[in-house]
Amino acid sequence: MGIHSVANACAHLQNASRARLGLTSLPNNKYNLRLALALHKAGFLSCVTRGGPHPPPLDQLSSYTPEPITSKNVATSRLWVGLKYWDNEPVLKHLNAVSKPSRLVTSGLKDLERVSRGFPAGHLKGLNLGECLFLATDRGVMEVREAVERRLGGLVLARAS
Amino acid sequence: MRVARPAARSLFSRGLAAVAVTAAAPTTTTTTTAAAAPLSCRQFHSSSKLEARRRPRFSNIRAVEMGLVNEEKVQNFTEQKFKKYTPEEIKVLKTVYTPQQIEAIEAGEATIDPRDLTIQGRLRIDPYRLPYVDDFSHISPVIDKRPRREPPPDPNARFMNLDEFTEDLISWADSFRTGEVTGNLKKLKDFAPAEWQEKAEGVWPKEVRKKAHEDFMDYVKAEAAKKPAQAEEDGPTDADFLEYILERSSMTDNNRKSNSALAPGLPHKVPGVAGLYKHSVDPDDFGLDDTGVYQDLKRRTGMSVREILRLNTKILVRRFVSNQTRMGKVRSASVLCIAGNKDGWLGLGIAKSTDSETAVIKSRLLAIQNMRPVRRYENRTIYGTVTAKIGASVVELRSRPPGFGLRVSHRIFEMCRACGIQDLSAKFLRSHNPLNTVKATYEALMTQPDPEEIAIGRGKKLVDVRKVYYGGNVL
Incomplete structure (x- = not known):
């Protein structure tokens, strides 16, 4: 799949x-x-x-x-x-997929640190108030803040707010 | 004869000439007839003259000659037409009229000879004759004037004042009471000895006063005990109340009936409207609003005039618009005004008027009336990035760190200043229409996300990291 x-x-x-x-x-x-x-x-x-x-x-x-x-x-x-x-x-007003089958968006730890603090990095815009970014890492699907905490990067799945 | 001038020219002289001719005729045998024809007066019209008085072709025949008005026929007609009252009719009349009126009727009957009525009376027989001769027993509203059975209204009557009205009401209520109640109750002085009754209570001797008071209290208690039973039996009905409301006079004329439904005219000295329509100046305004511009706003917002005047208002957009009608263009001014208290409240007012000044005042009042709280992060910036769209104008407002300042367009700058936002960055993404950008900015400021609501919705705990980092001393 x-x-x-x-x-x-x-x-x-x-x-x-x-x-x-x-x-x-x-x-x-x-x-x-x-x-x-x-x-x-x-x-x-x-x-x-x-x-x-x-x-x-x-x-x-x-x-x-x-x-x-x-x-x-x-x-x-x-x-x-x-x-x-x-x-x-x-509660879930917006849920937008970031990666598409035609373009998979991956992001490293360095970018994710910026994004999770609200600054843009690479293709990703910074997170706004109450916004969540979900990543598929090799430790499973998790939120960007957890990924940063665990020092992980991965495939960016969706933004939710 | 004086014939020095052609006499025929003159109207009068022609007449004189005719006279002269007729006078001379006996003397002169030769009659100059053409000139002497009876030309009595000049014709004033062109139609042919009547030869002489017109006579009917058949001579009239008088009624007497035909035997129509002989004495016997007159007598018959009179008896038939003008009958005398029969004894039965007189008996009926006596039930209706007073003896004096009957006497007058009989005297009148005796005075007028029925024969005179026949010969001299003009009795109409045409179809349009009145349906009676002289019978006033019935009133025909079409023909007769309205009878005025009551006297004219009292010219000195006036509307009752409060005391008179109360008295009148009590007297009306008293008329329904049969027992000794209300106005008919005994008074304190009725229980005093006769020699003290006329004097004031203050001068009564002590024992007299005491006894009178005791008796009076006993009497009042006894009356109070029996009142409820009585009140159920008598008292005004609903019809009486209705009559009181509808028919009782509210003037000091003792409810006298009058021949006019109209109240008497106002007296000469009417108090007038002086002071009635002037708005009362509220002493709480400290003379700041003598023209009354802010009175309505004061009532709506609950703010005092001093507080209203302390607010910051600013005209942001001023447009001159025109309505094209068949009469031409109707030009008017459209004004957008903002109002804020520099502490988190912002209002927007848009007003239009043909008079520019009126539009400004209206929009300012509307802006103050529309003031709403704006959510501010740390009382200096907004929460997150907010986007709003009005028409084709899209505004993006971004929160910024302390000391960033207001790097925004001049209209947003004024709005931020009015509501006390100090750090902000903004961008017009599409149209820069002044009116719509201001509206969109207002919309964006009003629709900021609330972190607490988000936290409650997700069931998560949201922490402001800035406050954690600085130990809560961010301001």
Whole structure:
């Protein structure tokens, strides 16, 4: 699976958020799962659950145990993602993919240090107030501040705010 | 004869000539007839003259000759037309009229001879005759004047003052009470001995006063005990209240009915409107607003005039616009004004008027009225980078470190100065339209992100690193 599923997921999540949906689904793959978990960790999503083509029961989102993945249902399994809203506004207002299949954007530690402090570096603009940048590093998908803390660079996936 | 001049020329002389001819005729046998024809007067019109008095072709026949008005027929007609009152009719009349009126009627009947009515009376028989002869028992509103049964209104009546009105209301209420209540209640002096009743209470002897007070209190208590039972039985009905509201006179004429629905005219000396329409000058304004310009604003904003005048206002955009009508161009001035207190409040006012000065005043008042708080980071700059778009004008405002200053365009500079922002950088990304850039800047300042709201939304703790680094001593 390439980076295109991440780009699609970003567009879908932003659209779903602007449409004020409570629960939406992404294709279940490793990249999407890691990005969704990173977003969840950053507080943009309320829940991330694996499920089938139908949404899991809403009252057991946290205690729900999905079916084990088999070769039969792997194609139809989805990631069900809960969206958050606060003060009549979506928490995830903007989610823009940075890397595209046609151009992968990678960034080193030096640039990321500048970007995370709000200054532009290379192709990346500095982070604004409340903005997050998600990277795919060899230690997993994480936020730029965590990557800088861990002295890591990597593939820039998306900007969220 | 004096014929020195042609006499026929003259109107009068022609008449004289005719007279002269007729006078001379007996003497002269030869009659110069053509000249002597009876040319009595000159014709003033061209139509042919009537020869003599017109006579009917058939001679008239008098009614007497036809036997229509002989004595017997007159008598019959009179008896038929002008009948005398029968005893039954007189009996009915007596039920309606007073004896004196009956006497007058009889005297009138005796005075007028019915025969005279027949011969001399002009009794109309045309279809447009009045439907009665002299009968005033019924009033025909179309023909007759409105009867005025009441006297004219009292010219000295005036509207009651408060005391008179209260008295009138009490007297009206009293009229519904049968027992001894309100105005008919006994008073304190009724319980005093007769010799003290006329004197003031202050001069009463002590024991008299004490006894009177005790008796009076007993009486009042007894009255109060029986009042509720009575009040349910009598008292004004809803109809009485309605009558009081609609028909009771509010003037000092004792509710006298009058023949006019109009109130009497105003007296000569009317107090006038002096002082009624002048706005009262508020002493809290300290004479700063004698023209009353800021009174409405004061009421809306809750600020005092001194505070309003202390605000900074500035005209940022002034345009001359015109409305093309069929009468021509109607030119007016459009003014954009900002107002701020240099401490985080900024307002925008746009007003238009054909009078430039009026537009300025209106926009200034609007700007003060529209003042809203602007979020400021450390009271010197904004939160993050904000972008706003109005029309084709896109403004990007960027927060800057302390001491950076205001590196912005002159209109944004004024706005920042008015609301107390000291460090800012700004860029107009597209159109530089003055009005829209100011509006977009205002929009951007108002839509800054709130870190606390973001933190609550994400469930995260946001820390201001500057404050952590400097130990909270950033200002």
